[in-house]
Amino acid sequence: MQIAVAEACGSSCSIGIGDTKPRAKLATGFAKPAGIARLDRHNWMPVMAGRPTGALWGVGRRTSAKLSARGINTVAELATADPPERPGTDPFEVSDTGRVHAELLRLPRRQRAVLIARYYDDLSVEQAAELLSCSESTVRAQASRGLQRLRDALEPAHSLAEES
Secondary structure (H helix, E strand, C coil), rough: HHHHHHHHHHCCCCEEEEEHHHHHHHHEEECCCCEEEEEEECCCHHHHCCHHHHCCCCCCCCCCHHHCCCCCHHHHHHHHHCCCCCCCCCCCCCCCCCHHHHHHHHHHHHHHHHHHHHHHCCCEEEEEEEHHHHCCCHHHHHHHHHHHHHHHHEEEEEHHHHHH
């Protein structure tokens, strides 16, 4: 591929290989200039552990500053950190994560992908759109529809739990 680019354009390129698009993007950065790098679940921690959290795709300076305030400065520290406690922030909080997971799997593929990108991977609308190769308005619409479907599916269980 690099030879073809060089012959066609007269310039070099770097190639990043990953088991996810964000890892491939990071690998491309490691490959510069004009190299090839692989980043996947097998070499993720050896390669990334000592790097600052800002080296992660999608983690900007504001998120890095918030993590640093919690004493989390490296990818390894982030990987082993306990999630922050945020009691009462989710009106549809369900103690059975298996039920939430099952309902998430029932969503249409696009809605499920958007919700995972936005709320599990904590990507911005712009980043999710790039990752999923769709427009930002599609991300917003699919997230809204997917969240509503989850609320509708989980709300009866939530209401019953409150009544007992």
